Amino acid sequence: MFILVLYDCQGVSGEILGFKTMKTVRFRTQVDPDVRYSPDQFRDEVTIYLNDPNGWAQWHVFEYAPSGPAKVIRLASKRTLKAEGCKEDELSCAILGGTDIWLNVERWTRGAPKSKLPLEEYRQYMVSHEMGHSLGYEHAKCPGSGPVPVMVQQTLGIGACTPNTKVTEIDLHSK
Secondary structure, X not given: OEEEEEEEOOOOOOOOEEEEEEEEEEEEEEEOOOOOOOHHHHHHHHHHHHOXXXXXXXXXXXXXXXXXXXXXXXXXXXXXXXXXXXXXXXXXXXXXXXXXXXXXXXXXXXXXXXXXXXXXXXXXHHHXXXXXXXXXXXXXXXXXXXXXXXXXXXXXXXXXXXXXXXXXXHHHOOO
């Protein structure tokens, strides 16, 4: 499904208006049975992060879908990460261009010091990074300075870049 969005091209309401088409991305959330975290809270948090106006919501409309075809975002234990074939059980993972996303519960609850992000922002990064993979975007590299792209593996460090949760131009070219 696509949604047509009316937007203001010049920043002054009523001047030059244009349209852009935004693809609807259906998603649902799950919490592994061996993970102690409220499924409702996880759903609400993921919904907020996906709809961040500085994230992929600039190009997509994210719609929660409790059933039917949808991307599945799972808060996963190390055991699940290993069973699903994620390369490292310390990281989250997603199938490039696919429907499955696994978010590492230990990172969700503790963050990653090397990212230099506070926990809430780190969660925003996790959701944006893995959704980026699901949308077909590959890893990016720190450009040497400035905001680190969302598609950099920030969990492992950000180099000379500054902490960031916003989708950047570099991210958009990582497809």
